[in-house]
Amino acid sequence: MDIIIHRPLAQRFGYRAWIPYGVSEESWRTYRDEHTINLGQLSSQKLDDLEALLKSKEGVRGTNILLRDIRAWRKVLETGAAKMKARTVRQFETLLQQYLLPIEGHRIYQRHTEGAMLCYVVAEIEYHPPVPESHSHSRSPAQVTMSLAYEEVGGETSTSETFYAEDVRGVTVARVLAEKGYLPETEELRAEYLKTTERYMRVAGQIGKQFWARGPSKSQERYTRSTVMLNNEDGEPGRIVVDVFHEEGEREGRSHRVHLSPYYWARIASKSKYDPETDEDADGDDADDFKAEEKAGDLDREEIEVPIHPWLLVFHLTKHLRLRAHVDQLEEYIYDTNLSDKLILPEDQKSLVQLLIETKGGMFQDIVRGKGGGAVVLLTGRPGVGKTLTAEVYAESEKRALYSVQCSQLGTNSDKLEEALMEVFARAKRWNAVMLLDEADVYVHERGNNMQQNAIVGVFLRVLEYQGTVLFLTTNRPEDVDDAIASRCIARLVYEPPGPEDAAKIWRILADISDLKITDKVIAKVVATNPEMTGRDIKNILKLAGLMPEAKKGITVEQVAYVQQFKPTGEVALKDPASSSPQARSGEAV
Structure with a gap:
């Protein structure tokens, strides 16, 4: 956590008073009117000394705010940052770092619009001071950016979340993250992530495997990234096949590769720890050794796990679109081998x-x-x-x-x-x-x-x-x-229209599939008078006849004749006016 020492306050104590805390006397001879002290870089003894220094002139304007910040930092060290509330955007940077530091892998989760829970690793948290408006750039308020790394179709990439004063003042870190839709990793979230990732790894390599799919997805066509429903127009799941990331001849999009420093969280941890036996702080020899190790790449560390976002590139077999779908949106396609x-x-x-x-x-x-x-x-x-x-x-x-x-x-x-x-x-x-x-x-x-x-x-x-x-x-x-x-x-x-025997089989199969009642006698009469009827004609006539209220008792020859007059193709058989009148629809099934 940083505290700011303004020039008027520094003058009241004397510029030399701030030397033990990393602010040299010469630094006040520049144009700068303020300097920062990182409390995380102070040993417990120096923190006590700084607090005593400020208490010695507690009535001086600005000392009470600094004392309050020191007490807040002590509380962070003792109990963690979970219950602390930031007073400033700069403080929020430290609280967010301390909140995420003990979380395994520094991973957080966010519920995506498609309903999927996506995992990110926090790569960096950085405070940006306010920038006044000038002729070269517009005004920019103080802000904290949280860089998030992840891997999805095509490679490693990143995104970021920005926090402003109105987001963080007087609110706990957990609440701030929750307002943005983020949750820290828990055992349950980790288990869910690993289960989903395991399925993704199984499915991703099965190019051409067919699935049912439902829910919203993103188009991967060359000139659009619009939202497309995986369901068919009737609301039923759509048929998709798993496809390659990039088709031959298709230009691969450039992924924004995030710089993942293996030392970032190690530095944060070093600022938060104090060894009472050596009484070394992060500005002493230990810090110099740390920086040298970092530069040489010799610092021991675990490999950073970049979370996978389990999006698959799929091809919709009905809509003829390449889409991006979450693996949890897919369900197994069972082939009807009969x-x-x-x-x-x-x-x-x-x-x-x-x-x-x-x-x-x-x-x-x-x-x-x-x-x-x-x-x-x-x-x-x-x-x-x-x-x-x-x-x-x-x-x-x-x-x-x-x-x-x-x-x-x-x-x-x-x-x-x-x-x-x-x-x-x-x-x-x-x-x-x-x-x-x-x-x-x-x-x-x-x-x-x-x-x-x-x-x-x-x-x-x-x-x-x-x-x-x-x-x-x-x-x-x-x-x-x-x-x-x-x-x-x-x-x-x-192919020719089916003969009488095959036509009768088609009538029976389609009626049974649609759960429609029709006797073999009715089928035989209809087939005999309609020798040119195709399988599609039979399906359409059954569908239309099945909509009639009287069909619940069983479809009759008269009902078939009535709906057949609306058949848009072929000859209309059963033209007897008596049999095709509306009154004939109520005839009994034979």
Whole structure:
């Protein structure tokens, strides 16, 4: 703790009176009108002498304040700084140092806006005197800065907290820190930190591992750091994969590296200790030895533990954003390896899908090294017949993430398309993900007289040759697929609307999943009158029919007919006016 000796007070006692306390007589011959005495650098005997000196002229203006500060410092030495209240900003520096000195590792915690408790090591505490306003800089009040070090994605970095007079006067250190959201380390906080850090270390290296995630996160896109919810738009957890810190070609941001002096807290401790046997103070030979050891780097110390902030770089598979998420926001993703039982396809097509599932990676190597290491499967057919579901089933069965990309996200500019394709293919390979390139019509379309279209297909062919994962391509226009594209696919599945038997299975599976009542007799009647209905049509009609109050008793043929008139695609069957009237909705389930 520092006390300030102003010139008028020094003159009343005589300049020589202050020499034993580190203030030379010559120092008063400069322009300075005040000098400081660090009480922490005084032995107990010198502290007694200083107190006696001030008491000898207790009536002199300023002595009572100095005596009060000496008593406060004695109390800090006897009982610690926890209950002390700072009178000035300068005093707060010392009280904060003394408060944090005995805390293991000098670590404090703060609850982040995402709800996570983050740990910091206090690297330095420094008092900055007030700066009057001048032509070169604006006025700056007295302040104390607390430098905090931590490590997160990308390396070691730091932040700081600033305390002003209005923050610290007449308030305990614990209260000041609490007002800023900080708590000193306790056994409970330490245990929580170690548990979270252990999980972080396990997860951080599992690039491509899929999780459910919820809560707010920060975008890591190149030009924005906005807050993004990890949840999907419906509020359900979002699917993410753990990703690398920096993608290839992405410029790494500069981390502000903090200077962590291994001697800072050793110096604070030395100022707070007095050896009665040697009666040495920090201004004597011991201090000189200490500084020499510090300069030479010979001072014994424990390695400074820089706390880890367990933020992960993740990729949101629905929102297609690179985000920063706390490890506690992630929950295990359980793959549904029985999902293939719900994929209703003709037997020969289902056998091929099963063959793909049972074929492990590394089976598709080209004779040219680095070429053709992936497998491309072309899925063709009208919307809603199960193309996307096939890719989902394959990914779940393989326990791999499904990276689904709409071609509209990649664009049709042939100059930029190659870079965009290489980026998404690199991600899929990095994550060992199954990739779905959905609605790829513009990339697989047969070449002709349109030069721009030919350029797009040419770029796609060139990049496709070297993609290294399992890639599903879907198109609604099978008759327009370019022969060169088709030749690069290991399999081509043509999807048609399900036959009566398969359609009935789809009705039953979807009804059971949605917990809707419908008899096999009703299903048979609906299937018989709707031979062109796709799996998606069935799902949408069931969803709409299930919203009707009468559906609780069981969905009827009449209710299906009523909601089917609102089906936005395909032909409308069951056109009997009597069966599609509002009154028919109350018909009994068959």
